[in-house]
Amino acid sequence: MINVHIVPHTHWDREWYLPYQEFRIRLTRLVGKLLAILERDPEYASFHLDGQSSVLDDYLEIHPEDREKLKRYITEGRIKLGPWYVQPDESLVSGESLIRNFQLGIRIAEEMGGSQRFGYLPDMFGHISQLPQILDGFGMKEAVFWRGLGEVVPESGTELKWKGADGTTLFAYRFPNALGYNSVFRLHADIDKAERQLRELFEGHLLPPTKASSVLVMVGVDHMEPQDDLSEIINKLAPRFPGYKLIHSTMEQFLASAKAETESIADGLYTAVGELRDTNRSVDGSINFLLANVLSSRMPLKQFNAKVQFELERWAEPFSAIWHGMGGAYPDKLLAQSWKYLLQNHPHDSICGCSRDEVHRQMMTRFEWAQEIAGQLTDESLRYIASEIDTSALPDEAIVFHVFNPLERGRKDTVTVELMLPDADADIRFFEIRDSEGRVLPSQWVDMKRELIAGNHPDDEVRDLGLLEAAVAPEEKGILVGLAFVRKATVRFVPHELPALGYGTFTATPVRMASLDERTLVDGHALENEWLRVEVGQNGSVRLLDKISGRQYDNVLVYEDGGDIGDGYTFSPPLFDERFSTAGLQASISVTEDGPARGALRIAQSWQLPVGLESDRKRRLSTRRECLLTTELSLGKHDRWVGVTARFDNQVGDHRLRVKIATGIGAAQSWASSAFDMVRRSTKVAQPSDDRWIEDAVGVHPNQGLAGVTSPCGSYGFAVAPYGLPEYEVTPSGDILVTLVRSVGYLGSPDLRTIRGGAGPMFKTPEAQCQGELTYRLALIPHAGDGAQSGEAWQRSAEHHLPARAVQMRKHAGTMPLVHSFVSLDTPENPIVLSALKRTEGRDGTLLRGFNPSESEHSVTFQLDRPVKEAYVLDLEENRKEPVQIGASDGRGATLHFKPKQIITIEAVH
Numbered sequence: 037m038i039n040v041h042i043v044p045h046t047h048w049d050r051e052w053y054l055p056y057q058e059f060r061i062r063l064t065r066l067v068g069k070l071l072a073i074l075e076r077d078p079e080y081a082s083f084h085l086d087g088q089s090s091v092l093d094d095y096l097e098i099h100p101e102d103r104e105k106l107k108r109y110i111t112e113g114r115i116k117l118g119p120w121y122v123q124p125d126e127s128l129v130s131g132e133s134l135i136r137n138f139q140l141g142i143r144i145a146e147e148m149g150g151s152q153r154f155g156y157l158p159d160m161f162g163h164i165s166q167l168p169q170i171l172d173g174f175g176m177k178e179a180v181f182w183r184g185l186g187e188v189v190p191e192s193g194t195e196l197k198w199k200g201a202d203g204t205t206l207f208a209y210r211f212p213n214a215l216g217y218n219s220v221f222r223l224h225a226d227i228d229k230a231e232r233q234l235r236e237l238f239e240g241h242l243l244p245p246t247k248a249s250s251v252l253v254m255v256g257v258d259h260m261e262p263q264d265d266l267s268e269i270i271n272k273l274a275p276r277f278p279g280y281k282l283i284h285s286t287m288e289q290f291l292a293s294a295k296a297e298t299e300s301i302a303d304g305l306y307t308a309v310g311e312l313r314d315t316n317r318s319v320d321g322s323i324n325f326l327l328a329n330v331l332s333s334r335m336p337l338k339q340f341n342a343k344v345q346f347e348l349e350r351w352a353e354p355f356s357a358i359w360h361g362m363g364g365a366y367p368d369k370l371l372a373q374s375w376k377y378l379l380q381n382h383p384h385d386s387i388c389g390c391s392r393d394e395v396h397r398q399m400m401t402r403f404e405w406a407q408e409i410a411g412q413l414t415d416e417s418l419r420y421i422a423s424e425i426d427t428s429a430l431p432d433e434a435i436v437f438h439v440f441n442p443l444e445r446g447r448k449d450t451v452t453v454e455l456m457l458p459d460a461d462a463d464i465r466f467f468e469i470r471d472s473e474g475r476v477l478p479s480q481w482v483d484m485k486r487e488l489i490a491g492n493h494p495d496d497e498v499r500d501l502g503l504l505e506a507a508v509a510p511e512e513k514g515i516l517v518g519l520a521f522v523r524k525a526t527v528r529f530v531p532h533e534l535p536a537l538g539y540g541t542f543t544a545t546p547v548r549m550a551s552l553d554e555r556t557l558v559d560g561h562a563l564e565n566e567w568l569r570v571e572v573g574q575n576g577s578v579r580l581l582d583k584i585s586g587r588q589y590d591n592v593l594v595y596e597d598g599g600d601i602g603d604g605y606t607f608s609p610p611l612f613d614e615r616f617s618t619a620g621l622q623a624s625i626s627v628t629e630d631g632p633a634r635g636a637l638r639i640a641q642s643w644q645l646p647v648g649l650e651s652d653r654k655r656r657l658s659t660r661r662e663c664l665l666t667t668e669l670s671l672g673k674h675d676r677w678v679g680v681t682a683r684f685d686n687q688v689g690d691h692r693l694r695v696k697i698a699t700g701i702g703a704a705q706s707w708a709s710s711a712f713d714m715v716r717r718s719t720k721v722a723q724p725s726d727d728r729w730i731e732d733a734v735g736v737h738p739n740q741g742l743a744g745v746t747s748p749c750g751s752y753g754f755a756v757a758p759y760g761l762p763e764y765e766v767t768p769s770g771d772i773l774v775t776l777v778r779s780v781g782y783l784g785s786p787d788l789r790t791i792r793g794g795a796g797p798m799f800k801t802p803e804a805q806c807q808g809e810l811t812y813r814l815a816l817i818p819h820a821g822d823g824a825q826s827g828e829a830w831q832r833s834a835e836h837h838l839p840a841r842a843v844q845m846r847k848h849a850g851t852m853p854l855v856h857s858f859v860s861l862d863t864p865e866n867p868i869v870l871s872a873l874k875r876t877e878g879r880d881g882t883l884l885r886g887f888n889p890s891e892s893e894h895s896v897t898f899q900l901d902r903p904v905k906e907a908y909v910l911d912l913e914e915n916r917k918e919p920v921q922i923g924a925s926d927g928r929g930a931t932l933h934f935k936p937k938q939i940i941t942i943e944a945v946h
Contacts, residue, residue, distance in 0.1 A: 038243070039250040039293055040234070040277070041285035044266055045084035047158060047217055047258045048091055050122060052385040053783060053797050055394040059259070060094050066261045067095045071102060074109050079267040081284040084256075085117040087156030089144035090380070092117070103148075110149030116286055118142055118151030119174065124382040126157075126164040127313075127738035128331065128338065128762055130345045131711030131887075131939075132871055133382060134167075135912050136375050138174055139877070142913065154291055155179035155206070158217040160384050161327045162313035166712040168200030169939055173912030178291045182211040183326055186314025192306035193245045195298050199309045201713050202937035207295045208308070209252070212241045214322035218257040223269045230269055231276050238280075247305065248297040252290050311715055315733040317724040325795055328734045329607040331763035332692070332775040333389030334396055334804055339812075340403040341387060342741070342760030342837075344378050344410065350442040350838055352410040354537065354873035355417040357882055358858050361902065361946065364420055366875045367413050374409035377402045390604030390783060390796055393803040416493055422843045423498045425541060426850035434470075434543035437844040441534040444861055444870040449835045450634045450672030452482070452528050453842035455544055458504055459486065459521040464546040469529040472541045472854035478673055479529035480631025491518030501845045528633040530673045534840055536864070537873070538857035538901075557635030561625050563671040563678075568818070570669055570678050576623030576639045578669065580678060582818035585752050591698050592816065593680065594619050595665065597645055599656045600692045600778055603785035604804060605795045606731070607692060607778060612655040616645060618665065628668060636670040648689040653787050661687045677757070677815040677832045684776065684812070689805045692778045697816065699754040699770040701745045706766035707824035708739035709833075712871070712939050714824045714889040719745075719768045731791040735765040736775070742833040745770055746822045753823040757815040757833035776812050779805040825890045827867030859884070862897040868934060870898075872941075877914045881943040888934035897923065897931040902946050904928060910941040 046066060051059055073080050085091055096103055109115045121141035126134065145151030155171040155178065157163060162184040171179060179198055198208040211217050219237055224230040234253070242251040255263065263269075267284060274282045283289070298305060316324040331338075353371060360366035381399045385391050422438045430436055439451055457464065469479040491507060493499035499518055500506040507518045527544065534540050557563050562571040569581040578593040598615040602608035621641050629636035643663045646656035663685050670679040684693065705716045721735045737743075743764040744755030756772050758764065763775040781804060784796035815836035823829035859873060872885035884898055907920035907930045920942055923929035932940050 037249065038280045040253060040280050040282045041250060041290035041293070042253045042255060042270060042282060043084050043285055043287055043290065044262055045217070045254055045256040046086055046260050047256070048086040048088065049258060049385050050090060050094070050383050051395045052391050053799060055392060056398060060098070062259055063091060063094055064098050067091070068099070069264070070115070070262045071105055071109070073262055073264050074114050077267055079284070080114070081267070082114050082116055082286045083262055084287055085115055086123070087117060087152060088120040088122050089118050089141040089151070090122045092144055092148060107148045110145070113150070113286065116152055116288070118145030119153060119176065120156065121379050122383045123160065125330065125384040125388050126160055126167060126711065127162060128387045129341070129382050130349065130740065131166065131170070132349050133345060133379065134170055134711060137379055137382065138170070139913065140376065140379065142174065152288060154288065156287070157181040158211065161330055161388065163311060164711050164713070165201040165311040165715055166710070166937070166939070168198055168204040168206045169202050169712070170912065171206060172204045173939070175911070175913070177206055178295060179206050179208045180211070180287065180291070181208065181312070182216045183316070183324055184312030184314060185210060185308060187317050188306060193247050195247050195294055196305050197302070197307040199307050201310055202935065205307070207291070209291060209294060212245060213316070213318050213324050214320050215241055216324065217254050219252070219254040221257045221260060222263050223255055223266065225265060225269065227269070227272045230273055234273065234277070247301060248294040250290060250293040250297060311710070313737070315724060316730055317728040319728055321730060323730055323793055325605070325731050325791060327605040327795055328736055329602065329763070329778065330388035330390055330605055331736060331738050332607070332778045333604045333780070334806065335761065335777050336806065336810070337387065337389050337396060337399060338762050339760030340400065341381065344403055344406045346838060347407060347410040347414065348374060348378065349872065351414040352417070354442065355421065355440070356413055357874045359417045359420045360875055361882060362421065362424060368875065370409055370413055374406045377406035388604070389804070392783065392799060393801050396803065412492070418841065418843045419493055419498050419502055419845070420495070421539070422845045423501055423848070424850045425852045425854065427541065427845070427847050427854070428849045430543055430847060431545070432847070434545050435844065436541065436543055436847055437842045438539045438541050439531065439534060439840050439842045440539045441537065441840050442838050443834050444537050444859060445831060445864045446533045446536050447835055447840070448531065448533050448674040450528050450530055450675060451840050451842065452526065455525045455527060456489065456504055456844055457523045457525055459523055464525070466547050467525070467527050467544040468547050469527065470543050470545070471532060475532070477529045477531060478632035479527055480629070480633045481525070482528055482629065483526040485524055486521060487524050488519065488521050501848055502843070528631070530633050535855060535857035536860035539855070541854035556630050556632055557671055557673065558627055558630040561637060563635040563637060563669060565671055565673055565675065567676050568671060568678060570671060572625050572637055572639055572669070574623070574625070575620055576618060576625070576641055580816060580818065585818070585820065587752060587818065589699055589754065589818065591619065593667065594696045594698070595693060596696055597691055597693045599646070599649065600690055600780055601649060601653050601785060601787060601789070602778070602780050603782040603788070603794065603796060604780065604801065606785070606788055606791050608785065608788045608790040610649065610653065610655050611789065614646065614656045616643070618643065629670070632673060634670055634672045636668055639667040641665045645688045645691065656690070663687050677817045677836055679836065680814050680816060682776070682812045683809060685809045686777060686779065686807055689779050689781060693776045694773045695776060697754070697756055697772040699745055699772060701747050701754055701770035702768060703745040703748065703766070703770060704768070706737070706743060706745055708737060708743035708764060709741055709830070709889070710738065711740065712887040712889065713937060716824060719766050729792070735767070736763050737765070738762050739764050741837055742830060743772060744817070744823045744829060745772065746824065750822050751820065753819055753821070753829070755817040755819060755823045755829040755833070757817060757836050759813040759837055761812060761814065774814065777806050777810055781805055825867065825892065827865065827890070830867065830869065830889070856901065858901050860899045862899055862929070866894045866896055868894055868896045876943050879943070881945045883910065883914065883941065883943055885939065885941040886932070886934070887939040888937060891936045893933065893935055895931060895933045897929045899929045900944060902928065904930065904944045904946060906945045908943045910943050912941065916943065
């Protein structure tokens, strides 16, 4: 007997080829029709509402009167949704955002009657290596997916196992290659035709690859409303299929059956390992594209996403939790709202940049809202903490400020601080910076500007401590409390060391003359410190010397530009492409900073590039337009990395710009950061054979802020830390290429050469050309050892991505010391990464989440600044699983043993 599980569904894109509000109108009609069907037809067993709970928020905002009706049907299992809030692109968002996505999706669904508990991954463009471990952390033991398996399809069948980076293994069902999640859009009302539909499905697509006696028929497609006569058609079809049992079913029922039916041959199932990002290679010609170049579509979206993720994960949540531990209120509702705005930008068609222009304009507003909330909460928590620091013994004439470090390790890199001075203050030429022990620190003046500031804080006393003078009460001044014109002086200085996840206190004293430090970091057109030397040639070429290893890297920064007739999904060069390089381009070189704390050089180049494509789109135009390109190289006194800030005035279209870092390190593999992992990938690209081609295999891969190569001997390597630039490529010769912009004009291009047909409708999207001045940041990191294992490159990239922040306060008494660490690791040289510090959901405990991206085991003690009464290991839903032993010496630490690639979440109760 073959069990045929018929599951009606829709795949719901919150926004894509229509903007959000237009799609939402369609959603209200879809859900309204579904409710009417369920009320009228008791035999209509269930409808799969695409595995994401955001549809409830979006619908109930318009129709709150339907809440109880929806809740009843979800409770009865007749509407299925969750565990996602939205279906994201897994590679373009952080690991923490994936966890929060599941937490929010499950919570909304459970509050409305129940959430599905399996990984539903129907349309994502590839899958990350750690998703099995994340799913398992939520109690999910099965996954359903479509894309990314590549070469082994259809030979592997539809049932398989998926083994994650840490060894966590799930039962997985892969949608049939040619059908995906759309077996049939609708079953035909004519029963003869409906019978033919099913027989063709069974014989051509479902029975040949299956290893179970259950098959899955998905009835529906993107944005499809439910079929109101479905149960009637199933009943009429049943007698025509002897040997088959037609079941109006659910995904959960099907997975349970297929898993049970393959248990006896579990060892014979194909096991997919790690990330699933291979190009589809199948003889059936099915359009199961990977669409790897969504990594570089509309790059400003990716950069803003990185900014908000860093703000929430490394600033707003941790320091709000720290202030909560000191007795303050935890802003859980505001943090949740910021997270929700961010997650609403993470659906795969949204964050991938492959939607209409209106969609992406609206995304920028949501990013701004998320950033405004998170940034304000960061500022409030830092000022709350600073208000408790006792600075009463510091000199009266000094400006007092505190520098906060969000990293779990101490750091010595150069700090930039903006000091507020009275608007009418006497002329000040220099500052003398001292630490809390009175030591004069290397420092330099950078800038001075007049600015209107707003002292915005919920506690008037804390607000007033952050102003040059206490604010006048509202009853005396009016509504503009805390507003004042000041002069902001930008100063850089070099601390001896900032403590891990804590702060140091410093003073700035205005002086007429600076005490000159004879050792600046600038030497002609070169920058040099104890670790590195970077030189700029007259033609703009850059040479980098790693003084520790003695290795020299020549022509390390070259920009390359080529044509692109592609779209939001796919890079496709013109048939007769013309490519350009800055190698040998005339350059103007200047020194922009010269001091003991930091040096900087600027390389300015005028680049003449084709304005666009010929009318036949087969080649780039001969007409050129000037695009100004400036590159600033910076090096701090103790920096182990070279900072790069590039500004490109994009005045042309239909092209791709990449920066090439020539390392000369030939390697068979590259490595790059991923969600909770460091992933190794081949530097060779194997193209599909002609009979299996539907899209070109590509050499580009995702990174989440770090990518590099290691020498064959494993003793040295070179890494690049791009900020919000997720597409990179490494060639077998060791060139690292980071994509800066892909300028394209279509959602679905009419004439792609690198893919069969394409993936999107042929809408023009002029804003995807990304015109205007674009700014990019990255760091160059030569290092010892294997960068995928040691943790050194990760630490340097974190210093670049998360610079320390300063808070200026007037002198006052307090209870906290001048220098303090709230959380630290006892072995700072190991690769363990802290990814979350927050209050536990629904409890007053402190949650810490760490992970081991390396391939070796490591033990580490998380040292807190307060005694811990008890501690527990948590699952990812933040349920307590087992107790953790507290350090016996002072009761402030918990020692954890991390297996390779393991994620561990603990709760400390004080």
